[in-house]
Amino acid sequence: MSQSDRAEKVRHLVDGAVAGDVRSVSRLISLVENEASGYEEAYSMFYGRTGKAKVIGITGPPGGGKSTLVDKLASKLRQLGNRVGVIAVDPTSPFTGGAVLGDRVRMQRHNADPGVFIRSMGTRGHLGGLSRGTAAAVDVLDAAGYDYVLVETVGVGQSEIEISSLSDLVVLLNVPGLGDEIQIIKAGIMEIGDVFVVNKMDRPGADRTKAELEYALDLGHELPRRPKVLMTNAETSEGVAELVAEIDDYYGWLRDSGILEKRRAKHAELVVTRMLADRLMKRLGSEGEDGELAGELYVCVSRRLLTPYEAAERIFKRIIEKGAI
Amino acid sequence: MKDRIKETTGRWYKEVYEKSVADPRRKERRENFESGSGIPIKPLYTPVDLEGKDYEEQLGFPGEFPFTRGVQPTMYRGRFWTMRQYAGFASAEESNKRYKMLLGSGQTGLSVAFDLPTQIGYDSDNELSAGEVGKVGVAIDSLADMETLFDGIPLDKVSTSMTINAPAAVLLAMYIAVGEKHGVSSKELDGTIQNDLLKEYAARGTYIYPPQPSMRLITDIFAYCKDNVPKWNTISISGYHIREAGSTAVQEVAFTLADGIAYVEAAIKAGLDVDDFAPRLSFFFNSHNDFLEEIAKFRAARRLWAKIMKDRFGAKNPRSLMLRFHTQTGGCTLTAQQPDNNVVRVTLQALAAVLGGTQSLHTNSRDEALALPTEDSVRIALRTQQIIAYESGVCDTVDPLAGSYYLESLCDKIEEQAADYIKRIDEIGGAVRAIEQGFIQREIEDSAYKYQMSIESGDRTVVGLNKFQIKETAPKGLLKVDEAVGRAQCEKIKAVKARRDNAAVKAALKDLETAAKGTDNLMPPILAAVKQYATLGEICDVMRDVFGEYKPTGM
Amino acid sequence: MDRKIRVLVAKPGLDGHDRGAKVVARALRDAGMEVIYTGLRQTPEQIVSAAIQEDVDCVALSILSGAHNHLFPKVVDLLKEKGADDVLVVGGGVIPDEDIPGLVAKGVAAVFTPGTPTTKTAEYIRENIKRK
Structure with missing residues (x-):
């Protein structure tokens, strides 16, 4: 395919997506997720349209009812006249590279509704738990005019931290009686929540879980406005309307106080610096003479012949020698 | 020594x-x-x-706690198990003919298979029923169909088992109403409804309502039948489908008994006395390929349940302690390849069920991996049971394999491992919670995957499938359900709706709605609606609106 | 970047026997694919809508109730209607041999009957997806 044909095709896809054509949105997500040929051009075509969607991250322990809650949040947001995008992230098997993405099971009734777009994604071996594709998919849905983009990830390992690096606002979900009294009061995790939810409020121990979260928040929170702890029962929709109201309210405050803008700048920094690192490594190349050189340097570090700093410095010099960055 | x-x-x-x-x-x-x-x-x-096992404690005597050797003192020396072939397809007329053929061939009880729309509480004219009407069983939309289904069949003489769960109350009400029309009082009716919703969530998938209202419907049936249909088995707690979904024998026992515990707890919580309903509980197991393990499984399940009822629930009536069960040979063991081999598989599985002391038995037909069974295949399946009963000699003494060192040791191991599972489920908070969290489903899926992989790796041999294959031509003469059944059924609904008293139907459905929103027993208003020829879908929809619908867990 | 094959595993119709569908889902995962599982009782409309939003290469349908002649072609037709006829549609379950030619004529690429090794299904999908 010639350069201009490709650009034409990408243009067509972006135009379709921006106009809200579901199939174009879906294919554009694949294009950027796979970093397939033309994804950078596509990005420059639609990126100017992004920034309008409210990106809400939702995370919590497995079995906490996240998918059901996201399903109900989407319904409520629809009732209020919003278009809703959902990205449900499940882990990719590190052994086979495959994944079974099953969150959609609980959201299938939205399939008849053109105002809801649901996409399942695997983490695809990305260390942080969220693939780079997740952020790109958020951007596509944003450009396609979805008012809210809900990003759901399972809170194990690093993904709950990672989710704050692409969300405007994070909802931290917990449930009573999953063994550990409060699973999410772990170092660094309380800090990322803007709204706390105790789901399955009909279960014994719900009040206690709420009290413990309140106590932990009383002890300290990062932002000047103390996050609230809400109770929901996603199965029956109880508390979901209140949750939407609180999300909107907190979101408004984040925006008005200028924190949202700072957050987004921070996210941009993260994205750009990561891309920069990728590019530098790509420039060095993993094969050929330079790849070998780097490989030897790693061995030297492991044998304590060089410090990691010295090795990094040498690689950096080598990249510079190869030409302007 | x-x-x-x-x-x-x-x-x-x-x-x-x-x-x-x-x-x-x-x-x-x-x-x-x-x-x-x-x-x-x-x-x-x-x-x-x-070593260290006491005969009296572990085995005891037939008809006595812990019932390891059987629930009746004489077992098959008295009478054989009930030979009960699960059947039903297409229309009520066609199924009625098949039932008469089976009763004429020496079958001693009926077992009704319903089509999927009926099992999920949709009428045949519902959009979702398209393509499904009459396919895996008979289509029942209203009392009119039920009247046709049992036309000319003496309800005071046969026992009827109905594989119906979410709408069990409605089909039971229809059966009671047909009985009345035949002049048979509900007190004389004998039979079983499956009525086991927990295994629907975990394994079989024909659920309608969420667990809480489902448990209420179940306990309402227990309470109603205690006084009004005393000979009815109000639930058939089923491991069959758990096994079909891929569980092991140990898991089958564990998850079935865990479900049983949940029902007993729910009924006690609803204010019933354990000895008032426990004698009417029945079970339903699978008989799979591993011959000796299956025999051990049935015996272990009996012993474990007796202990649970005695120790955990303090049941006093000996009948409350008895695990009575129906068996079906394992449908998932049948191969589409060289289907005649299935006759041999079914024979071994049936023999295991008999040596394990089953109360009733369905033997699968050889062609069921391909389609619904033909009349010829069903007859061979029934003859298989008759040969075991009349020719093999295994029925002439009670529990003939007891005392086998291997069998008893296996029996102990199964009981032990199943009890461990039940303990884990207790720790999660019971079977309902374990299903909501997907624990039971995951355990079953893991086993199913392992089983499949063991076949694909060749570690497990399935004759004719991954070894000893031959070139085969496509089998001929399979049973096909005519697509016209769906259309005919829709016409019937129209006719029923035109001739019934629609104002009375509306009032009856309103009463049902009120009862559903409150706490009254749901059986009387359901029976009233059924008698007015309200359709199954109309009745189930009233409860759908009040109770909501169940949403499954992911994978 | 290596493109992942994405497959939607769905159960149309009313039957609740999802053992086969789940085993296949896992097997495809183990073959390195991304499998979107949609659960029981999916209407053709729901399946097609999910297939489009998920931008899958293949839709794998499983049915044991006998409603395949009605439901499989409906999925194929709806995909076509939505301009997604580059999605490979395969089916499995208790399906009599004599029904297979009819299903193939209506656009179902392949039908896998009981006893088919999951590796064969995975291989077929890998080799026959229309978008490379």
């Missing part, structure tokens, strides 16, 4: 066995032998394996 056996067994292993297997010509077929549930199997079992 025990010490001497220990010594001599040890000697045999060391001096005879080990020497023998060291000889390359006598090397064993595999490195490890294990049962279908993964229980390791030793080369030899001796009295050493039963």
